[in-house]
Amino acid sequence: MPFDPQTLAYDSNGLIPAIAQDHGTGEVLMLAWMNAEAVAQTLATGRVTYWSRSRAAFWIKGETSGHTQRLVELRVDCDRDCVLVLVAQEGPACHTNRRTCFYTAVRDGAEMEIMAPIP
Amino acid sequence: MPFDPQTLAYDSNGLIPAIAQDHGTGEVLMLAWMNAEAVAQTLATGRVTYWSRSRAAFWIKGETSGHTQRLVELRVDCDRDCVLVLVAQEGPACHTNRRTCFYTAVRDGAEMEIMAPIP
Numbered sequence: 001m002p003f004d005p006q007t008l009a010y011d012s013n014g015l016i017p018a019i020a021q022d023h024g025t026g027e028v029l030m031l032a033w034m035n036a037e038a039v040a041q042t043l044a045t046g047r048v049t050y051w052s053r054s055r056a057a058f059w060i061k062g063e064t065s066g067h068t069q070r071l072v073e074l075r076v077d078c079d080r081d082c083v084l085v086l087v088a089q090e091g092p093a094c095h096t097n098r099r100t101c102f103y104t105a106v107r108d109g110a111e112m113e114i115m116a117p118i119p
Numbered sequence: 120m121p122f123d124p125q126t127l128a129y130d131s132n133g134l135i136p137a138i139a140q141d142h143g144t145g146e147v148l149m150l151a152w153m154n155a156e157a158v159a160q161t162l163a164t165g166r167v168t169y170w171s172r173s174r175a176a177f178w179i180k181g182e183t184s185g186h187t188q189r190l191v192e193l194r195v196d197c198d199r200d201c202v203l204v205l206v207a208q209e210g211p212a213c214h215t216n217r218r219t220c221f222y223t224a225v226r227d228g229a230e231m232e233i234m235a236p237i238p
Contacts, residue, residue, distance in 0.1 A: 001229060001230045002228055002229055003225045003228055003229060003230045017136050017150060019138055019150065021147055025145075026144075026145025027145075028138055028140055028147060028203055030196065031136060031138065031196065031201040043225065073224055073226070074224070074225045075221040075223060075225070075233075076221070076223045076224075076225070076230070077149065077150065077220040077221050077223075078213050078214065078215050078217075078220045078222070078223075079220070082150040082220075082221075084147055094197050095197065096197050098197075101197045101198070101201075102194040102195070102196050102203045103194075104194060104195045104196075104197075105193070105194050105195075106122045106162065106192070106193045106194070106195070107192070109121055109162075110120060110121055110122060111120045111121075111122045111195070114194075
């Protein structure tokens with residue numbers, strides 16, 4: 001069946017959560033948002049493209065930082081209201097220069113950083 | 120620093136997206152939603168608990184199906200607006216009886232199922 005980005009279930013703002021996972025290591029790198037056009041552009045260009053809610057603009061990941069995400073595969077969940085992008089991540093995914101955005105763990109009721117910024 | 124679920128950044132509905140990942144295999148199993156109380160209950164009980172938007176009720180994963188998620192670790196992202204739960208998944212995570220909800224891939228512009236239901 002041909003894939004049509006319009007058939008996904010977007011929220012009231014026209015957005016769908018997109019989980020980025022490193023295709024090699026399996027690390028969950030980040031969660032961001034896409035609209036239908038961002039999904040289409042990601043598939044067409046192979047460069048993972050989000051919709052920045054804060055800037056209200058397309059966000060080609062790594063366009064300014066160089067920390068790009070090359071699309072390896074896009075997957076859709078059972079409810080069609082979330083996508084998973086398997087990516088080849090260039091450098092850190094997080095704007096804090098850490099490999100992933102999920103560098104804070106809750107252990108024994110306390111928060112702790114479990115990952116340092118890349119030097 | 121003690122972790123307080125109230126310090127997370129919830130959306131206008133009081134919800135935060137929660138990504139469940141198999142702690143052993145690294146598979147991304149599903150995305151669902153939590154409110155502050157669901158985060159607190161998940162940490163307190165070790166049984167991953169979501170907020171079901173369709174039923175408007177707490178959803179202790181696997182309570183009826185037996186396909187529970189035991190919490191291994193909860194992580195918070197840099198913006199504090201998404202959580203990652205590393206889990207020990209009992210049986211399939213997806214209500215379609217597949218291991219994960221992300222069983223549909225887009226390849227060469229077409230959708231295809233890449234995972235069969237567990238027999």
